[in-house]
Each structure stands twice: as structure tokens, then as C-alpha cells.
Amino acid sequence: MTQAILTDIEGTLSSRAFIRDELFPYAARRLPGFVREHSREPGVKRLLADVRAYAGRSLNDEALIERMLAWMQADQKITPLQALQGLVWEEGFQRGDFAGHVYGDAVDCLRGWHDQGLALYVFSSGSAHSQQMLLGHSQAGDLRPLFTEHFDTRVGGKKQIAAYKAIAERIGVPPGQILFLSDTVDELDAAGSAGLRTTCIRRAGDMRDAGGHPRAADFHGVDVNGAPSIRPVEADHAGD
Ligand SMILES: CSCCC(=O)C(=O)COP(=O)(O)O
Numbered sequence: 001m002t003q004a005i006l007t008d009i010e011g012t013l014s015s016r017a018f019i020r021d022e023l024f025p026y027a028a029r030r031l032p033g034f035v036r037e038h039s040r041e042p043g044v045k046r047l048l049a050d051v052r053a054y055a056g057r058s059l060n061d062e063a064l065i066e067r068m069l070a071w072m073q074a075d076q077k078i079t080p081l082q083a084l085q086g087l088v089w090e091e092g093f094q095r096g097d098f099a100g101h102v103y104g105d106a107v108d109c110l111r112g113w114h115d116q117g118l119a120l121y122v123f124s125s126g127s128a129h130s131q132q133m134l135l136g137h138s139q140a141g142d143l144r145p146l147f148t149e150h151f152d153t154r155v156g157g158k159k160q161i162a163a164y165k166a167i168a169e170r171i172g173v174p175p176g177q178i179l180f181l182s183d184t185v186d187e188l189d190a191a192g193s194a195g196l197r198t199t200c201i202r203r204a205g206d207m208r209d210a211g212g213h214p215r216a217a218d219f220h221g222v223d224v225n226g227a228p229s230i231r232p233v234e235a236d237h238a239g240d
């Protein structure tokens with residue numbers, strides 16, 4: 001029996017268009033000003049130091065901003081950069097520049113599953129803080145009370161088997177009793193190899209293959225206690 005549901009954000013509970021066409025361009029527009037304004041604050045300073053260390057060279061703030069914008073353009077998932085983006089989005093969410101898009105079927109089912117006693121978790125490349133911003137300022141209101149915990153790439157990359165094992169350990173539920181929902185087959189493969197149940201969300205118009213995972217057109221189509229996904233143990237994918 002499934003006891004816990006772990007869900008991805010982009011392309012799964014929120015639309016790819018919202019993340020790619022609204023959130024990321026907003027972060028790209030605002031990041032330079034944000035860094036110039038806040039770089040002396042301890043939290044921001046620490047994140048900038050971590051990004052600099054990742055770059056492997058000593059860059060001044062302006063060169064670092066250029067590098068971060070290039071990484072964002074290439075959709076590189078770099079943990080401290082994701083955290084900085086989250087701080088930029090926080091300003092936007094709080095100012096009401098946008099509200100988090102969450103599909104209606106996801107809102108209905110997440111509420112229903114929560115009421116049935118299932119524990120709900122998020123695993124996204126977006127920082128845990130930005131996940132909470134999106135869900136706390138969603139078009140359907142504050143959805144944060146539905147979720148027990150948020151995981152980001154500090155636990156490991158989303159295509160890495162070890163990340164799912166670490167999440168299962170952390171939440172204290174056997175992997176076979178956790179259902180992972182995502183639109184990305186490499187993530188589902190990694191979760192399946194860690195022993196989690198999986199379902200691929202393939203919304204209307206998304207013609208990508210589901211890689212052999214159970215598939216659903218939206219959250220209403222998810223069979224929470226369906227047959228476990230049997231996946232061979234595979235090597236971790238590199239990267240995110
Ligand atoms: C406010 S959540 C930001 C989403 C994000 O930054 C991202 O990279 C989405 O990736 P996901 O792992 O949710 O597909």
C-alpha cells in the first residue's frame with residue numbers, strides 16, 4: 001500500500017509554460033539588481049560564495065552575474081543558484097507579480113490524498129524555499145499545509161538513484177510504499193531503481209514516451225495503489 005506521495009513540480013503539478021515563460025524570465029531580469037542590492041547580506045553572500053566555488057574561479061560580482069545568467073539560460077541546475085533564484089522569486093510572489101500555477105486536477109487530488117491520510121512530499125530542482133513560495137502563493141491559495149516536507153537538489157540530483165534512497169530514509173517509509181510522480185523519464189527511472197513506485201504524468205499534447213512507467217494524463221488518472229513499478233537497478237545518471 002502506498003503511504004506517501006512524492007511529486008515533481010515543473011510539468012507535473014505546475015505547467016512547464018508557467019515555469020519557463022514566467023518564472024525563469026523573471027529571475028533572469030531581476031537577478032542582476034538583486035545581487036547588486038543584497039550581496040552584502042550574510043545569506044546572499046554565502047550563496048554567492050558557493051556559486052563562485054562552483055565556477056572554480058574567482059569572479060567579481062558582475063562577472064559572476066554574467067556566468068549565472070548563462071547557466072540559467074542553459075537550464076543548468078546548480079544548487080546555490082537555484083537558492084538565489086528562489087530569493088528573487090520570493091520578492092515577485094510577495095509583491096503579487098505572479099501567482100503559482102498549479103493544475104486544478106493536482107489541487108483536487110492532493111487535497112483528497114491528504115484527507116485520506118497519505119503523506120505528501122515535493123522533490124524539485126527548485127530550492128525548497130522556492131517550492132514553498134510557489135505553493136504558498138498559488139492560484140488556488142496556500143497549499144503548503146498539504147505537504148509534510150520539501151526536498152531539493154541538496155539531497156542529490158533528480159536523476160540520481162541515491163537521492164530517492166535518501167528521501168525514503170529521511171521520511172521513514174519503505175521505498176516500495178512511496179509513489180513518485182514526474183513528467184521526466186530519467187527521474188522516474190532513478191526513483192524506480194531506488195525501489196519507489198512511479199507514475200509518469202503525460203498531459204494532453206505531451207507526446208513524449210513514458211519509458212515503460214505507468215502513465216496518467218493528469219492526477220485524477222493516477223492509480224495510487226497500482227502495481228509497483230519493477231525497475232532494474234541501474235547506474236546513476238550524471239548531472240541533475
Ligand atoms: C518554484 S519551483 C521552481 C522550479 C524550478 O526551478 C525547476 O527547475 C523545476 O524543476 P522540476 O524539478 O520541478 O521539474
Ligand SMILES: [Mg+2]
Nearest residue numbers: 008010011183
Ligand atoms: Mg518536471
